[in-house]
Amino acid sequence: MKKRVISVLLAAAMVMSLLAGCGNSSNETTDDATTEDTGSEDAGEQVTLTYWGWDSNYYQPMIDAYMESHPNVTIEATAVEWGDMLTKAQQALASGSDLPTIIPMDITLIANWKEMGILENLSDYGLDTGNYAPALIEAATNTDGEVIGLFENICPAGIAYKRDLALEYFGTDDPEELQAMFSSYEDYVKKGKEVSEKSGGSTYLFHSGQAVAEWLYFASDITNVTDSTINMTEKMTDVMGKLVDLRDAGAVDTYQNGTAEANATYADDSHIFYPCPDWALTYYIESNDPEGSGNWGLLKAPVSYSHGGTAMGISNTASDAEKEAAYDFITWCISSEEGAEVARDAAGYITQDTSIATTEFSKRSDEEFFGGQDISSLYYQEIISEISIATPSVFDNDIVSTRNDVAQQLMNDPKMTLDDAVTAAVQELSKLVTDTGVTIK
Numbered sequence: 214m215k216k217r218v219i220s221v222l223l224a225a226a227m228v229m230s231l232l233a234g235c236g237n238s239s240n241e242t243t244d245d246a247t248t249e250d251t252g253s254e255d256a257g258e259q260v261t262l263t264y265w266g267w268d269s270n271y272y273q274p275m276i277d278a279y280m281e282s283h284p285n286v287t288i289e290a291t292a293v294e295w296g297d298m299l300t301k302a303q304q305a306l307a308s309g310s311d312l313p314t315i316i317p318m319d320i321t322l323i324a325n326w327k328e329m330g331i332l333e334n335l336s337d338y339g340l341d342t343g344n345y346a347p348a349l350i351e352a353a354t355n356t357d358g359e360v361i362g363l364f365e366n367i368c369p370a371g372i373a374y375k376r377d378l379a380l381e382y383f384g385t386d387d388p389e390e391l392q393a394m395f396s397s398y399e400d401y402v403k404k405g406k407e408v409s410e411k412s413g414g415s416t417y418l419f420h421s422g423q424a425v426a427e428w429l430y431f432a433s434d435i436t437n438v439t440d441s442t443i444n445m446t447e448k449m450t451d452v453m454g455k456l457v458d459l460r461d462a463g464a465v466d467t468y469q470n471g472t473a474e475a476n477a478t479y480a481d482d483s484h485i486f487y488p489c490p491d492w493a494l495t496y497y498i499e500s501n502d503p504e505g506s507g508n509w510g511l512l513k514a515p516v517s518y519s520h521g522g523t524a525m526g527i528s529n530t531a532s533d534a535e536k537e538a539a540y541d542f543i544t545w546c547i548s549s550e551e552g553a554e555v556a557r558d559a560a561g562y563i564t565q566d567t568s569i570a571t572t573e574f575s576k577r578s579d580e581e582f583f584g585g586q587d588i589s590s591l592y593y594q595e596i597i598s599e600i601s602i603a604t605p606s607v608f609d610n611d612i613v614s615t616r617n618d619v620a621q622q623l624m625n626d627p628k629m630t631l632d633d634a635v636t637a638a639v640q641e642l643s644k645l646v647t648d649t650g651v652t653i654k
Contacts, residue, residue: 257285260538262314262531264288265302267295268523270496271365272317274559275546282551286538288315299325299610306331312528314539318362320352320522321613324605326362327355333527334359338540344548346565348602353524362524363543366562369596370431370490370520372512373498376584378416378485379510382408388510388586397515398455401486405464408485414463420484422456422624423470423617428488429455430616431603432518438606442652445612449638450631452616456623457631467624470617476501490520491592495561499582506582511591517599563593611645 266272269292276288291313293301299322305312306329318326326332336342340360342350346367353362372395376386383394383404395401405418419425429452437448459465466484468475478484479501489498489511498509525546527539546552553564553574563575575593580586619638623629643653 258534259285259287260534261287261289262535262539262542263311264290264315264317265293265298265313266290266317267293267298268317268560271556271560271562274555275552278555279542279545279552283541286542288542295319298322302329302331312530314528314531314535315542316362316526316528317365318353318524318526320364320524320602320605321609322605323352323362323524324607324609326526328607331529332361333529333536333540334361335363335527335540335543336360338537340540340544344566344568346567349522349524349565352522352602352605353526362526363547364522364524364565365547365556366492366522367565367597368490368492368519368521369592369600370428370488370493370514370518371591371596372428372514373487373489373494374510374512375482375485375505376508376510378482382411382416382485386510386584388512391510392512395512395515398458400515401464402458402462405459406462409463416483416485417466418464418484418486419459420466420478420487421468421470421475422460422465422620424475424488425459425465426452426456426616426620427470427520428514428518430613431520432514432516434516434601437603437612438608441650442654443608443612443642443646445615445639445642445653446635448612449616449619449635453619453623453634453638454631456620457634460623460627465624469621480505488514488520491563492521492561494577494579494582494588499579507584509583510586511583511588513591513596513599517596519600519602522602608646608651611642615642615645 264272264276269290272290276290280286280288298317298319302312302316312331316326316332336359340363342360345363349364349367350360353364354360374391379391380386383391385391395404401418408416408418433448433451435448435451436444438444456465466478468478476497479487479498487493487498498505502509525543527536527543531539546556547564548566548569550569553566553569556562556564557574558578561577561579564570570593572594575589577589580588615638618641619634622637623634639653646653
């Protein structure tokens with residue numbers, strides 16, 4: 214899973230016009246497909262589109278706004294759990310039942326979607342890729358050179374913190390002072406031990422070993438897959454080695470990530486830091502700590518990283534009229550100012566279209582929640598200029614599942630060593646990946 218640097222992608226991006234290197238590319242086709250053609254359509258053929266998705270905080274406002282300005286288009290959404298999307302589509306294919314017109318694809322699974330052969334080539338509809346992040350276009354391009362999806366946003370990630378606890382344990386809540394204090398993984402281990410000792414073991418830097426492992430996984434520069442070899446030992450040694458150090462310092466609590474109990478910690482006074490891609494500001498911090506406005510801040514991680522991303526594609530089983538309308542909807546969401554504004558204001562998603570995502574446009578409306586800190590510049594200028602994304606592989610979902618399971622084992626068993634964790638990871642992945650042409654080492 215080769216990593217692609219995203220700095221050329223978006224760095225000066227948000228400073229001047231986002232991705233200065235690509236800013237002079239023509240966007241005439243995209244503009245024609247969105248800005249001009251997506252105005253109010255009082256006339257035209259009535260079209261009904263279907264959509265499966267898990268992210269209703271994004272798709273519902275987008276659908277509602279689009280249908281309001283496009284009265285000839287109806288979009289019917291069906292809620293599907295993230296982990297069920299691929300299986301549901303495979304079952305539909307096997308049974309001959311209908312696929313949705315519009316298919317959202319998480320970056321962790323996009324390589325699997327490519328292999329299914331059910332998605333339209335967006336270039337056939339006039340997609341001009343010049344104003345989009347090259348690494349994300351590449352991630353959505355199959356071996357035949359077809360672009361099968363367009364990513365809704367870019368997901369720079371940092372470390373969020375609670376200001377009151379930072380002040381109590383570190384003597385400051387200032388983001389610049391804390392950034393200097395937490396510039397390496399070793400700093401987190403050292404300070405985590407200090408916090409544990411000072412609090413008598415009642416306060417932790419992080420709430421979940423799984424959340425920490427997730428952060429370390431995306432920040433790791435170890436490739437997952439080289440040719441037909443999964444580099445599980447090397448990858449998990451990098452990820453789990455850092456987690457073990459933090460665990461043994463008393464810096465990490467044992468909550469299972471994403472559970473109701475884990476989510477409740479956002480509003481408590483026992484956990485200081487949370488790995489935080491930009492979409493997590495809305496979905497995790499603000500939703501789980503609604504009374505915490507002003508008490509949050511944001512740091513860069515020791516290694517800047519990207520976490521997440523969803524691309525929308527079009528099913529090749531749809532009618533021509535449905536495909537055209539679906540393409541219009543997708544590009545309206547990402548490449549029209551109207552759609553991009555809805556995504557930004559409703560879901561906190563910043564479009565990857567560089568013709569829209571200027572510094573001014575990318576100013577988040579929730580900065581007051583973060584103590585007035587300029588988190589927009591931190592995310593969309595500083596962090597984006599340093600991050601890379603990994604080229605997806607068809608094994609990523611199994612690797613992630615194994616990572617989560619082993620991380621929880623480590624937290625549940627304080628005596629479990631790094632060697633134990635790596636051995637368990639290789640064994641568990643070997644049960645999931647049974648292709649005899651693949652080597653797991």
